[in-house]
Amino acid sequence: MRLDKVLRHASGDRRPPGRRQRLWAGLFGAARCHPIPPVFWLLPPLLAGLPHAAHLPIWLTGVCALLWLWRLLLALTGRPLPGLWVRIVLALAAVAVVLAQFGLFIGRTGGVPLLVLLLFVKLMEADTWRHQRFALMLSYFVALSVFLHDQSLPMSLYLFAVAWLTTAALAQLQPLADADIRPHLLTAGRLLLAGTPLALALFLFFPRLPAPLWLLPSGEQAGRTGLTDTMQPGDISRLILSDAIAFRARFDGAPPEPANLYWRGPVLARFDGRTWRAMAQQGEMRVQASGLGAALRYVLTLEPHERPWIFTLGLPATLPPDTRLIAGMQLVSRRPLTQRRRIELTSHPRYRLGASDQELAEALDLPPGYNPAARALAQDWRRAEGDPRRLLERGLALFRRDFTYTLTPPPLGLNSVDDFLFSTRRGFCEHYASAFVFLMRAAGVPARVVTGYLGGEVNPVDGHLVVRQSDAHAWAEVWLPDAGWVQIDPTASVAPARVERGLAAALPSAEVPPVLAGLHRPWLRELRQAWEALNNGWNQWVLGYNLERQLRLLSGLSPHLVAYAWQLSIAILLAGLAVMAWLAWAGGRARVRDPAARIYARFTARLARLGLERMASEGPLVFAERVTQTRPDLAPAVGEISALYARARYAEDPTALDALAQAVRRFHPRRSIASGTSDARPVGR
Amino acid sequence: MTAAATAGEPLRPPFDRVLAQIEGVVLGKPRQIRLALTCLLARGHLLIEDLPGVGKTTLAHALAHSLGLEFTRIQFTSDLLPGDILGFSVFEQASGAFRFHPGPIFAQVVLADEINRATPKAQSALLEAMDEGQVSLEGVTRRLPEPFFVLATQNPFTQAGVYPLPESQLDRFLMRLSLGYPDPAAERALLAGENRRPQALAPVLTPAELIEAQASVDLVRLAPALLDYLQALIEHTRAPGRFLHGLSPRAGLALARSARAWAWLHDRDYVVPEDVQAVFPFVAGHRLQDAEGMSGGDAAAQAVLAAVAIP
Structure with a gap:
């Protein structure tokens, strides 16, 4: 192509491409033609x-x-x-x-x-x-x-x-x-990968704040599943339909047997005939309790449940920060758990727990008038037996006779305990706990309902014990003058499998809720375990990485790191500033190169891939002519780009620079001349 | 051949007509004609080095007539005196005073034929006038006409009886080029054709238009990237051992001016590297001597071009 054509091409008046072409290019954004931006x-x-x-x-x-x-x-x-x-x-x-x-x-x-x-x-x-x-x-x-x-x-x-x-x-x-997105996806991927070490370093070493800078408003407190401070028949059987995780526990050593994992939660002592409510007394626990035997050490990671309870195995040996032990031996946080919280605990599964007079009075109180049949039965027992332990035995023995453990008990009337004990005889843990406590109180033995979780499942992937809402449970606690508060689980009399092997094993197979039923397939179970372990790792190590853990990591690296934290921070800051200054300086140097020259370099690089290399001493127009001699099919595009480059670079014409950028974006020459046409041929010519 | 790229470009009107007209009498030398026009537009002087009879005089005549310029010719011989070039004062009886008779240099186009046949004394008289654009004689300074264009020819050094121009004086010529034998086609046309008389050419433009054109050459844009390139070229010639002497700052200016003029002539108001490459061999060739003192010429200049990357 003659140079005059080359130059005339620069000012070229291409007809705008048709709508269909533009649509096509827009949809597929491919290198074919780019009449509109991608x-x-x-x-x-x-x-x-x-x-x-x-x-x-x-x-x-x-x-x-x-x-x-x-x-x-x-x-x-x-x-x-x-x-x-x-x-x-x-x-x-x-x-x-x-x-x-x-x-x-x-x-x-x-x-x-x-x-x-x-x-x-x-x-x-x-x-x-x-x-x-x-x-x-x-x-x-x-x-x-x-x-x-x-x-x-x-x-x-x-x-x-x-x-x-x-x-x-x-x-x-x-x-x-x-114009093609693929190389940019690669570039972006490389950038993100290159930035990852820095992000990691910042994550690990950037000073953590003891509290967030601002408190996030939490709008969605309602609707979280979990135990509450009241219990009606049917509450827990609804709760166990959720397989959401309540908390995870990691033990030092092997976790205890499932049957011993009674995670103590809200203690419910007030009964109005239908609903169990929390103890009236909510202050700090005054009655002394003492641990018996060895303590268990474990770390709880509680999912947010918007309530203050922290579920423990027995009596906490020490109080974790920001918590208190209130009446009924309930460990509560000073603030509701609105965020996932990690708590290190030591507790005695075996303990001796005393009671105050007020507690005992509350544990004997029954609303007058309700459930006359149960009351009468208990008073019969009472007349027959003087020993509270014998009374317990009678109570539990009652449940061993033709009672059914079921998720779908029939509805109960006003006298719910009577209905349950004497007509329906079908119930879930809350029914048994509730009826048992009622009987004991009527027989003169102080008793109360304890709710919480029973059991849990060890995830073999990360060794955490996972406790779900479906592990929710209710049991009873009775007062024996010589032993203090003693834990009694009436459900164990009805369905021992619930305590030993979990809910799914205890229920009739037709009643197993879908969330539990699916887990019989081993691969699904393993998948879920792996997934939950992954999530737990994320929660523990990423979301749960707080100031305390950071300090522990730093002192693990070197005890001096923490001691010289200030000096180190300043040194790192200065080093960072130096790096940034260097980058700015180097970047400034890189920018010296002319933009037109950079675009043109892309163009020559593409031609070089076809074997058409520009010599360093070759001017753009001479090079264009040489390329054109070898590849006449590229003549329009090469001519246009070369002329635009000359204008942009040597006439310093900014409009030519834009046009050059566009033209080079469009320029994707095919390797072979045999294919006849070229991608670089402008649309509409 | 790097300069070939721009050699086919059309010229800025009306120089396209000038070119066409001169091509009609100087057959098959479009490139040299372009360079001669470039030299003229750059307000430089041209040295044509070639054998007698290849059309040097014809080119000069054709240029002068096409551009409507007055033309004189000085045949340099070994007994030529400065006065024969510059003119001299004669006592006039009638007025009782000396009256200056201007020499042949007082013309717009001066053909200094076979400049190296004259003695250095005569040569320097011409060269000083070329450089200054004026003649100082007997205490009076007289301006030379404008435009002022000297087209000197010289025979190759190998011929007998020549006084080679010293380097300092070669430097005053913006360009040096050689015409060379015509190619067979041109030669045949020449032999077959009728008498082509450059004197018969009609002027295409006026001297005023030429001066205007010279002025607009100065406005041609020389981008920083090209300044870098020019500097790189000059720097390359100055590397120790490569040439006897590197290019002088004056040579650099000459290069910039010539590139501007070439770009302007080819209807561009900015210089591209190709413009520099087109004029470089002719601007630098006579200024570069290899280590033995021989004129580097075209080959040396091409070597420089090939060795220096365009920034």
């Missing part, structure tokens, strides 16, 4: 906004989705974006609507919806790379704000992927960049 950058905002849909009102999600679809359609058809006034109205409407719905912009409830909505409004004005890059930066932030709701491992992985795609989209929106 739409890949629209993906990360969508993916970043997606997890918020679970927490946003449905109409807000719908508005965001509509905005996104509208923007996608405009991008694919190449139509202009809405005008300035439309965008201003959209933005103001977004602010007004969020203000009306949520009131405040601050925090998770109002700020996040506003942020998400504005991101999608921002898309409507993102017609240039600058705006699109801004939208992508905002996507990072929106993705980050998902952590305010969900910090689980799957969500973290998802958000990591979003960060990856966002970075790739950002890489694509650069003047030098390839």
Whole structure:
């Protein structure tokens, strides 16, 4: 090609490509032709906004989705974006609507919806790379704000992927960049991998704060499953339908037998005929309790249940920080457990627990009038036996006779204990505990209901004992003058398998709830165990990595690290500043190279892959001519790019620089001349 | 051949017509004609080194007539005196005063034929006038006309009876080029054709237009990237042992000016590396001597071009 053609080509007036071609290119964003910019950058905002849909009102999600679809359609058809006034109205409407719905912009409830909505409004004005890059930066932030709701491992992985795609989209929106997304995905992947060690180092060594800088408002306290401070017939049988994890325990050494794992929770002593309620006395425990025998050491990781109870095996030997032991030997946290909490415990499974007069009086109190038959039966026993232990035996023996352990007991009437004992005889642990305690009280033995969890399952993957809501249990505690409070589990008389082998083994097979039934398949069980172990590891080591653990890690590395923490911090800070200064300096040096020259280098690199290497002393136009002689099919593209480069570099024409960037993005020469046409041939010629 | 790339480009009008017209009388030498026009536009002087009879004089005539410039010719001989070039004062009886008779140098295009046949004294008279653009004689300074373009020819050194121009004086010529024998086709056309008289050429543009063109050459953009390139080229010639002397700053200026003029002539208002490469052999060739003191010429210049990367 003659040079005059080359040069004329630079100012070329190409006809705009047809709509169909643009649509095709937009949809498949391939290297074939790029009459419109790729739409890949629209993906990360969508993916970043997606997890918020679970927490946003449905109409807000719908508005965001509509905005996104509208923007996608405009991008694919190449139509202009809405005008300035439309965008201003959209933005103001977004602010007004969020203000009306949520009131405040601050925090998770109002700020996040506003942020998400504005991101999608921002898309409507993102017609240039600058705006699109801004939208992508905002996507990072929106993705980050998902952590305010969900910090689980799957969500973290998802958000990591979003960060990856966002970075790739950002890489694509650069003047030098390839139109094809694949190399940018690679680049972004490499960047993330390269950043990982730094992120890890910061995670491990960046000073942890003893408390969060700000308290996250927690809106969703309702709806969490778990034990409460009341119990009615049917409460626990509903609770055990959930296989959500209540807490995990890791023992020093092997965990005790399942039958001994009575995790003590709320103690319920007040009875109104139907509902059991917490003890009236909630102050610090005054009565002395003493441990008998060896103590168990274990670490609990409690899932948030919005209540203060910490489930222990017997009597805590020492009080963990921020907890207290209240009447009834209940270990409670000073604040409700709204976040996952890790607690190290030492406790005596065998203990002797005394009682105050008030406690004993409460443990004998029965509402007058209810359950006359049970009352009469207990008084019969009482007349026959003087020894409380004999009374216990009678009570338990009663349950051994034709009672059925079932999840689906028939409904009980006003006199629930009577109905249960004398007509239905079908019940779940709360029925047995409740009826037993009633009988004991009627017979004059102080008794109360203790709720908590029984058993648990050791996950072989990480050795943690996992206790689920389905392990919820209720049992009884009776007062024996010579032994103090003694734990009695009436359920064990009805269904010994429940205590020894767990719920699924104790129930009739037709009644096993689906959450438990599936676990009979070994592979499913193993999968779940592995998954839960992974989650637990995440919770323990990532989410649970607090100041205390950090200090322990540091002192594990070297005892001096903690002693010289300040000096070290300053040294690390200075080193970081030095590295940043060096990077800025090196980056500044790299930037000296002309942008046009950098783009042109890409072009020559692509030709070099075809064996057409530019000599260092070869001017761009001479090189173009040489290439054209070898590959006449590339003449238009090569001519255009070379002429644009000459203009951009030597006439320092900024419009030529943009056109050059575009032209080089389009330039993907085929290796063989035999294929006839070239990808680089501009569309519409 | 690196300069070939820009050799086919069309010229900026009306120089395309000038080129076409001169090509009609100087057959098969488009490149040399372009270089001669470049030299003229760059306000430089041209040295043509070649055998007698290859069309040097014809080129000079054709240039002068096409551009509407007045033309004189000085045949340099061994007995030529400075006065024969510059002119001299004669006492006039009628006025009773000396009156200056301007020499042949007072013309817009001066053909200094066989400049190396004259003695250095005569040569330097010409070269000083070329450099200064004025003639100082008997205490009076007289400006030379504008545009002022000296087209000197010289015979190859191998011929007998020549006084080679010293380097300092070679440096005053912006370019040196040789015409060479015509290629067979051109030669045949020459032999077969009618008498081509350059004197018959009609002027294409006026001297004023030429001056204007020279002024606009100065506005051609020389990007920093090209300054880097020029410096790299000059630096390369100055490396120890490569040449007897490296290119002087004046040579650098000449190179920049020539590249600008070449770019302008080829209808571009910015210089590309190809422009520098097109003029470099002719601007640098006569200024570079190899270590033995022999003129480096075209080959040396090409070697420099091939060795220096374009930044």
